[in-house]
Amino acid sequence: EDEFDATEHQHQRYNPLSGQWILVSPHRMKRPWSGQEEASQKEDLPEFDPSNPLCPGVTRPNGEKNPDYKSTFVFTNDFPALLEDIPVPPESDDPLFQTRGARGTCKVMCFHPKSNKTLPVMSLTEISTVINAWIDEFKKLARKYTWVQIFENKGAAMGCSNPHPHCQIWASSFLPTEPEIKDRYLREYFVIYGRPLLEDYVKRELINKERVVIENPDFLVVVPFWACYPFETMIIARDSRVKRINNLTSSQIANLSAVIKELTTKYDNLFKCSFPYSMGFHGAPTGEMLDYDDLHWTFHAIYYPPLLRSSTIRKFMVGFELLCQAQRDLTPEQAAERLRNLDGKKHYSED
């Protein structure tokens, strides 16, 4: 038998943040594709569209008029999945029909007054303004809510219903499933090793750097060893004393702004398109959990981009993935190498 070669031979990798295994089948990159192709993005968005409810000065469907905003603009989602004051379901200890309450709020934040100014083409100062707006919202919501999820769905392929650069912030009275699992795994590691898992992980990734995409003094961008999506990345704070976004110092804010600009520029340059993804930040829980131990946490961001082969060919997480286990084609090391070698300074649209 041949020797094992991770770029040729299927294998599984363990995600220590979720306890789940991922099937890696790199030889599968060789198959032809005749399935659905994504509609290619409209690349020539106008700066201003009077019919777009996220633009400055436009009246939204609920009758409210947006201010003539000049940088970021935050408002409560007109159709929130989480409302603040809502009756709670009766308690039940029936193991098959368990229900529990959910309170919360959903906000929308526009990043910029211009519809065609996505993060990679914004200036570092403009991105820092966005980060500061995230911190302001986070601080307000963190007092009241157990979890504050800042996330961006970008691109029609990720269900984004509006092309104007924006994110959402959903705050909930409960710790949702994914952070609950992560909190548990981070804590177990900390109990055994006495150090935050992601602090150890960053150190280890810096040794031979095969999965490193970008490094700067405060952040490391890697395609994690256990990545599911083809070009999935994490931005990890190098100082684990940063537990939540509001712990960032002003120099860390500047460095986060720099890696966001560089990473999203590389992403757009990969397939020469406005690269779709869902991304969000994870840090220690909030609300009543602000009083809990949070030594096991390290603040980080996760990017889940669906594209696989080109601007129109995505990886579908269906069938085997839904019923059995995540599966990926190219290896995380191959994805990291491609992202690392791309220009992170000059955006393809400047050509």
Add this chain to the structure above:
Amino acid sequence: EDEFDATEHQHQRYNPLSGQWILVSPHRMKRPWSGQEEASQKEDLPEFDPSNPLCPGVTRPNGEKNPDYKSTFVFTNDFPALLEDIPVPPESDDPLFQTRGARGTCKVMCFHPKSNKTLPVMSLTEISTVINAWIDEFKKLARKYTWVQIFENKGAAMGCSNPHPHCQIWASSFLPTEPEIKDRYLREYFVIYGRPLLEDYVKRELINKERVVIENPDFLVVVPFWACYPFETMIIARDSRVKRINNLTSSQIANLSAVIKELTTKYDNLFKCSFPYSMGFHGAPTGEMLDYDDLHWTFHAIYYPPLLRSSTIRKFMVGFELLCQAQRDLTPEQAAERLRNLDGKKHYSED
């Protein structure tokens, strides 16, 4: 405060098969939609397409010629994610970089020689032939492999790269993540209550039937209490002595054929389109696990259909769903009521 009303007020529901919570936000059905719409299906597929590698008599890209098959046709996937004889990665006890081996095989099964004969428009006898072919393949693979996943990705929206009616069968030397979790939860319930979880669940759903879509002597079709996808359903064997697909008696095969035809007809009639979904069967593990205790298992099928509002508007599992927790809009009871009231005998194309 008002009284709690599950069709008006957001709440969470617990999935006892996975230990995860789902956020239900029914008031959200009121929001407008301006995001991506799916390309509508080509409804007028020809019976035969000489360029389609799944059609009878066609030569596939790898040079093999399909036989002139008359009912089902099974072959090994030309681009499998799992290969049989492959070197295994070195063992490692590093908690952050764990790798393990994976062996397996991937097969493709065509259901019918005609490209336009999807399951709802096949005869009951033709569907029973498919079920018998599933059983034959399952039996062969179950001897060697720990898990045999029969699944169908249907429709371009679910990443299906070929419209000819077919499914896939992936067999693996390991118990994949989802079945591993389900095995654990089913076992825990059995240890406490002394009965299979799904046997109890079926009994409970038959009391007021608000989530029941179809019942026949051998199977119950429900929108599970904890459904994620808008019109997700389960087909559950009413007799828990059916642990795996190969335990089905001939009358159970006939009744499974009947519920598959009725359910997929209702699905197609819902939005008057060939309804996309991923579906698959789950039963007790196989291979070396054939010798394990399997009293906690009940054979069942799961359907994950992405459509939400129409043939072109789907639910996106992105952002909050990927980073935090599954979220659905209409309640499982509302979805079940719609499916229950649809015609399950006459397909919309016959109008």
